Amino acid sequence: MGKLFESKYGYFTEDGKEYVITNPRTPRPWVNVISNGDYSIIASHTGSGYSWRGNAGQNRITRLYQDLVKDNWGKYFYIRDLESGKYWSAAWKPVMSDYQLYEVTHGIGYTVYRHKVEDIYSEMKVFVTVKDPVEIIHLRLRNDSSKTRRLDVTSYFEWVLGNFPDEHREFHKLFIVPEFKGNTIYVRKYLGQFPDEKGRWNNTNWDHVAFHSVSLPVKSFTCDKESFVGMYKDEKFPIAMTIEKLDNKCDRFGDACASLQVELTLEPTEEIEIVFTVGAAKIGEEDAEELSKRYTNVERAREEFENVRKFWLDLLEKELVETPDEGLNIMTNYWVKYQAISGRIWAKSGYYQVSAGYGFRDQLQDSQIFFSLNPELAKKQILLHAEHQFQEGDVLHWWFTIRGGGPRTHCSDDLLWLPFITQEYIKETMDYSILDEVVPYVDGGKGTLYEHCKRAIEKAFKRFSPRGLPLIGENDWNDGMNAVGTDWKGESVWLAHFMYLLLKEFIPLIELKGDLRFAAKCKDTLEVLKESVNRYAWDGEWFIRATKDDGEEIGSKKNEEGFIFLNAQTWAVISDITDEERKIRAMESVKKYLLKDYGALLLYPAYTKPRSDIGYITRYAPGLRENGGVYTHAATWAVWAFALMRDVEAMYKAYRGICPPYRSEDIDKYWAEPYVTCGNSDGPISPHYGRGGWTWYTGSAQWLHRVATHWILGxxxxxxxxxxxxxxxxxxxxxxxxxxxxxxxxxxxxxxxxxxxxxxxxxxxxxxxxxxxxxxxxxxxxxxxxxxx
The missing domain is CATH 2.60.420.10 (Maltose phosphorylase, domain 3)
Incomplete structure (x- = not known):
C-alpha cells in the first residue's frame, strides 16, 4: 500500500483511513481521541492517555496530569522476560526501550501499537466498544526468537473515579475502595461530591463501579501504587519489575492503582492473545461483572474490533469526495468528520484541553457535520442546546453535561447560533418539523423550537446602539475581547455581519410560520444593519472590527496594533452586507496583511502590550492564538469568503495553509498531528512561526469540512x-x-x-x-x- 504525505515521523495509508507513526519522538504527543458518545479514551502515540465516561472533568476513570512535554501518564503494559529479567512496554512509554520495531497506527476508532523488543513481537489494539462503557486492550504476542520464552505481562494505571481535582489527591484517595475477584479488579468510591437528597455535599457515593479485567488467569495483582512503583521510583523503573510477583495488596489504605499480572510461555514462532478491559458501569443500571465477562475474551474482542471499524465507516462514508487534491480527500472523507464527532461532540476533550461540558455555540456549529451523515444526530444536538436557553432568550455560555449548570452568558453572539444552525439544518434536510418540537427553557416553561429561535433574535434586537449596530457585550465570537463592551455601549461589526446573514436566511422560515409582524421587524432590522455598517464601520480599505464602550474604534487604521481583523472582512463578503467594490477592497486588505503561508491571521499586527480596555486577547504572547496567530476556526471562513469572491488563488492558499497533511513537508516546524485540525498556529511574529497547537478539541474540524464541500467543491x-x-x-x-x-x-x-x-x-x-x-x-x-x- 502506498504512503501519502510521508514525513520523518509517519505517513497516511493509501486510502487515507489510517495514519502510521514510525518514530516515537514526534515533536509533541500525537494522539487519538476515541469515543462511542458515552465512554471515551485518549491514546497517545507513546501509549499514554486516559479514560472517562460522560465528560473528562466530572467523570474521569483513570488518571492523567496534563503534560505535553513528558507525556508520562497512561495505562501501561509491561512485558518481562522471566529468564533474563529484561522488561519493556507494549507501547514505547513508559520504559522507552531500544527496539527492533516500533510503529503506531491511529485509525478511525482505534489505535494499534506494534513493537518488537528482544525478538518478542507485540501488537496492541486499543479501542472502545460501539455501545457499552468498556475499552478493550487486545494484545497479541509472538516469539520471533529460536528458543522458548517465559514471559509475564503486567498492566498498570491509576484511578480517579469521578471529579478530577488532582490537587486534592490526598483527600480523594481516602474514599477509593478496590476489590479483587476472579480475574478482575473492581473499584468503588465512597465520595460522589454532588449533594445528597438534603443538599449535603460530599455525602454521596460515586454512582459507578469501575473495573479492570484480563482474559488469562491472574498470576498476581496489586491495587496499591506504592507497592508497584516503589517509593521515590517511577513508572520506567518500577519496583514491580524487580520482584517475582506483585504483592496481591487490595485495601483502602494506599494510593489506588490497578495492576494485573499474567504469565505465559511461548515456543519459537508461537503466538498468544490476551485481552485486558477497563470500564465503568452505572450502579443500578449496568452490571460491572457482566460487562467485564462480556468483553474480556479474545473472540469477542476480535468481533468488537470489526464492529467498531464497520460502525465508523458506515457513518463517515455516507459522503465521499474524490478530487486531484489528496489532502482535501483525506481530511474531508475521514479525519475532520471523525475529529468533529469523536473528539468534539462525543468525547468533548482533547490532549490540550479538558472539557466538562458543551459550549452553546461550539457544539451547535460542530453538529453541522451530521447533516450529510446522520441528520437525526444533528437534530438531537440542536434540541439539546435549545434546552439551555432562558425564557428571556439568552443562554448558558456553556454547561456541565452531568447534573447541568453553567454561566449565564453575557456574550452577544451565543444565542444567535441557535436560529442560524436551525435554518442551516432545515436547508439541508427539509425537516421543517423541527420548528414544532417542544423544548423546555432552562428556567422553566417550554416552547417550540421556533419560539426559542424567535426569542434569541428578539433578545439580540434589544442590544443595539443608537447608531443601529449590535452591542458586543462581554464579548462576541472572540471571547478574548472580553473588556471591549462590558458596559453595553461598545459595538460589534462582525456581529452585525453575522446577524445580517442570519436574518436573511431565517425570514423565510418566519413567514412560513405566518409570523408576519415579526418578519417585517426582521426586514426593517436588515436595512438598519446594512445602512449602519456601511456608514459607520468602513475604514477606507477595510471594515473596523468593533468599538469600545468609550467609542474608540478597534481594527482601524487609527490603531497602532490590531488595526485589521479577519472576521470583519470575511463576513462582510459572506453576509453580502456591502457592495462589490468594498468586498474587493476588504479582501485585498486581507491578502495584504493577513493571508500567510499557514492560513489567514486573525488580526494584524499582534498586540505586544496588555490592554485592559480590550481584553485577554492582548495578554497572549504576540503571534499566539487569537493575538496575531492563525485561529483556524476563523481561517476556514477566509476560504469561504475567497470562494465567494472567485479569488481561486487566494482561496486555495487559504485552504492548503490550514489543511494538516500539507504540513508534513515542514513537520518539525508544525509540531502538531498532520491528520487532525489544530485550533491555531503561530503567526509570523512568533519565534515558532507555523507551529500548530490545541489539536482535536477545536471547532475548526467541521468548518474545514464544510468549506471544502460547500464552497470549494460547491x-x-x-x-x-x-x-x-x-x-x-x-x-x-x-x-x-x-x-x-x-x-x-x-x-x-x-x-x-x-x-x-x-x-x-x-x-x-x-x-x-x-x-x-x-x-x-x-x-x-x-x-x-x-x-x-
Missing amino acids: IRPNYGYLDIDPVIPSNWSGFTYKRYFGNTLYTVLVKNPNNVSYGVKKLLLDGEEVEKVPILKDGREHTVEVILG
Whole structure:
C-alpha cells in the first residue's frame, strides 16, 4: 500500500483511513481521541492517555496530569522476560526501550501499537466498544526468537473515579475502595461530591463501579501504587519489575492503582492473545461483572474490533469526495468528520484541553457535520442546546453535561447560533418539523423550537446602539475581547455581519410560520444593519472590527496594533452586507496583511502590550492564538469568503495553509498531528512561526469540512435542491462527490474540459439536462453530470 504525505515521523495509508507513526519522538504527543458518545479514551502515540465516561472533568476513570512535554501518564503494559529479567512496554512509554520495531497506527476508532523488543513481537489494539462503557486492550504476542520464552505481562494505571481535582489527591484517595475477584479488579468510591437528597455535599457515593479485567488467569495483582512503583521510583523503573510477583495488596489504605499480572510461555514462532478491559458501569443500571465477562475474551474482542471499524465507516462514508487534491480527500472523507464527532461532540476533550461540558455555540456549529451523515444526530444536538436557553432568550455560555449548570452568558453572539444552525439544518434536510418540537427553557416553561429561535433574535434586537449596530457585550465570537463592551455601549461589526446573514436566511422560515409582524421587524432590522455598517464601520480599505464602550474604534487604521481583523472582512463578503467594490477592497486588505503561508491571521499586527480596555486577547504572547496567530476556526471562513469572491488563488492558499497533511513537508516546524485540525498556529511574529497547537478539541474540524464541500467543491443542499457551484483550481480535470440523502445516493461528476475555475455550463440529472437538480428521496441512485465552462 502506498504512503501519502510521508514525513520523518509517519505517513497516511493509501486510502487515507489510517495514519502510521514510525518514530516515537514526534515533536509533541500525537494522539487519538476515541469515543462511542458515552465512554471515551485518549491514546497517545507513546501509549499514554486516559479514560472517562460522560465528560473528562466530572467523570474521569483513570488518571492523567496534563503534560505535553513528558507525556508520562497512561495505562501501561509491561512485558518481562522471566529468564533474563529484561522488561519493556507494549507501547514505547513508559520504559522507552531500544527496539527492533516500533510503529503506531491511529485509525478511525482505534489505535494499534506494534513493537518488537528482544525478538518478542507485540501488537496492541486499543479501542472502545460501539455501545457499552468498556475499552478493550487486545494484545497479541509472538516469539520471533529460536528458543522458548517465559514471559509475564503486567498492566498498570491509576484511578480517579469521578471529579478530577488532582490537587486534592490526598483527600480523594481516602474514599477509593478496590476489590479483587476472579480475574478482575473492581473499584468503588465512597465520595460522589454532588449533594445528597438534603443538599449535603460530599455525602454521596460515586454512582459507578469501575473495573479492570484480563482474559488469562491472574498470576498476581496489586491495587496499591506504592507497592508497584516503589517509593521515590517511577513508572520506567518500577519496583514491580524487580520482584517475582506483585504483592496481591487490595485495601483502602494506599494510593489506588490497578495492576494485573499474567504469565505465559511461548515456543519459537508461537503466538498468544490476551485481552485486558477497563470500564465503568452505572450502579443500578449496568452490571460491572457482566460487562467485564462480556468483553474480556479474545473472540469477542476480535468481533468488537470489526464492529467498531464497520460502525465508523458506515457513518463517515455516507459522503465521499474524490478530487486531484489528496489532502482535501483525506481530511474531508475521514479525519475532520471523525475529529468533529469523536473528539468534539462525543468525547468533548482533547490532549490540550479538558472539557466538562458543551459550549452553546461550539457544539451547535460542530453538529453541522451530521447533516450529510446522520441528520437525526444533528437534530438531537440542536434540541439539546435549545434546552439551555432562558425564557428571556439568552443562554448558558456553556454547561456541565452531568447534573447541568453553567454561566449565564453575557456574550452577544451565543444565542444567535441557535436560529442560524436551525435554518442551516432545515436547508439541508427539509425537516421543517423541527420548528414544532417542544423544548423546555432552562428556567422553566417550554416552547417550540421556533419560539426559542424567535426569542434569541428578539433578545439580540434589544442590544443595539443608537447608531443601529449590535452591542458586543462581554464579548462576541472572540471571547478574548472580553473588556471591549462590558458596559453595553461598545459595538460589534462582525456581529452585525453575522446577524445580517442570519436574518436573511431565517425570514423565510418566519413567514412560513405566518409570523408576519415579526418578519417585517426582521426586514426593517436588515436595512438598519446594512445602512449602519456601511456608514459607520468602513475604514477606507477595510471594515473596523468593533468599538469600545468609550467609542474608540478597534481594527482601524487609527490603531497602532490590531488595526485589521479577519472576521470583519470575511463576513462582510459572506453576509453580502456591502457592495462589490468594498468586498474587493476588504479582501485585498486581507491578502495584504493577513493571508500567510499557514492560513489567514486573525488580526494584524499582534498586540505586544496588555490592554485592559480590550481584553485577554492582548495578554497572549504576540503571534499566539487569537493575538496575531492563525485561529483556524476563523481561517476556514477566509476560504469561504475567497470562494465567494472567485479569488481561486487566494482561496486555495487559504485552504492548503490550514489543511494538516500539507504540513508534513515542514513537520518539525508544525509540531502538531498532520491528520487532525489544530485550533491555531503561530503567526509570523512568533519565534515558532507555523507551529500548530490545541489539536482535536477545536471547532475548526467541521468548518474545514464544510468549506471544502460547500464552497470549494460547491455542492450545497438548498431546500430540496442541490446548488452546484464549484470554485476549483483551473488545472483540476474535475472531481466526484457522493452523498446519501436518506437512502438515496447522489453521485455528482464534475468535468472541467475547458480548464476553468468556476462557471457551470451544463447540468444533467440521470442523463437529462436540467436547470436545477432536485433532491429526490426515492431510494434510488442518481447521477448528476456537471460540465464547467
